[in-house]
Amino acid sequence: MSRHKQVLPRNGFTFKQFFVAHDRCAMKVGTDGILLGAWAPVVNVSRILDIGTxxxxxxxxxAQRTEGSAQIDAVELDADAAQQAGENVQASPWRERIQVHCADIQTWAGQQTRRYELIISNPPYFEKGVPCASAERELARYTATLDHDTLLACASQLITEEGFLCVVLPESVGGYFVQRALGQGWHLRFRTDVAEAEMKLPHRVLLGFSPTAGDLFSERLVIRGPDQRYSDAFCGLTRAFYLFM
Known part of the structure; x- marks a missing residue:
């Protein structure tokens, strides 16, 4: 979790242009999601889908990054989280551009005729194991209700030919996810390995896939420099969001 989190009467996270309440959500605002939201490509994107919002x-x-040009659908299975997401959207400057759907993505995907230039997801990544404190947190944390093959298949139904599917995962899970995606006909086009410090191994990976083959752009992002301050690259990526950056 970033040091930029604000201590507020409400349970949530304040950004430069919006506030995210998350007290009724299993998974709280964290660096993984912020990295993914700041990193995903948005050039010429008019329709965006957030799976598991x-x-x-x-x-x-x-919505902040697309400056009024994109319509966004956000799908969430958990009713409490979906309601809170809707409230966060209504309190934001972009309430006219974001629609929250409380639904199972497999059922919802089968009902859609529209296609998206960008599909984004901070997906569950643990296999079923030690029980979590709540059923809601298990939904968000484990792959039992949204395994990676299902996520990839649903995205395949909904993506445009030139679109991108972007996810963030632990580095240890990323290789497995890439293999599953390639097996379903996706092409890896973007990869950013994220390390906490220069001398540390990557602990997270940002991945961008497309149905269309093309060059792979790969890089490494270090969050903190030798002085433990945020690196220039991390600041450049996230400055538009963090309140005191």
């Missing part, structure tokens, strides 16, 4: 963080970040 939780608090609505990614939908709100992408």
């Amino acid at each position: 939780g608090s609505g963080l990614l939908a709100l970040m992408l």
Whole structure:
């Protein structure tokens, strides 16, 4: 979790242009989601889908980045989280551009005729294991209700030919996810390995896939420099969002 989190009477996270309440969401606002929302490509994007929106963080970040040009659908299975995401959207400057749907993505995807230039997800990544404190947190944390093959298949139904599917995962899970995606006909086009410090191994990976083959752009992002301050690259990526950056 970033040091930029504000201590407020409300349970949530204040950004430069919006506030995200997350007290009724299993997974709280964190660096993973913020990195993904700031990193995903948005050039010439007019329709965006956020799968498993939780608090609505990614939908709100992408609304800010697209400056009025994109319509965003945000799908969330958990009713409490979906309601809170809707409230966060209504309190934001982009309430006219974001629609929150409380639905199972498999059912919802089968009902759609529209296609999206960008699909984004901060997906569950743990196999079923040690029980979490609540059923809601298990939904958000484990792949039992949205395994990676299902996520990839749903995205395949909904993506445009030139569109991108972007996810953030632990580095240890990223290789498995890439193999599953390639097996379903996706092409890896963007990869950013994220390390906490220069001398540390990557702990997260940002991945961008497309149905269309093309060059792979790969890079490494270090969050903190030798002085423990945020690196120039991290600041450049997230400055538009963090309140005191």
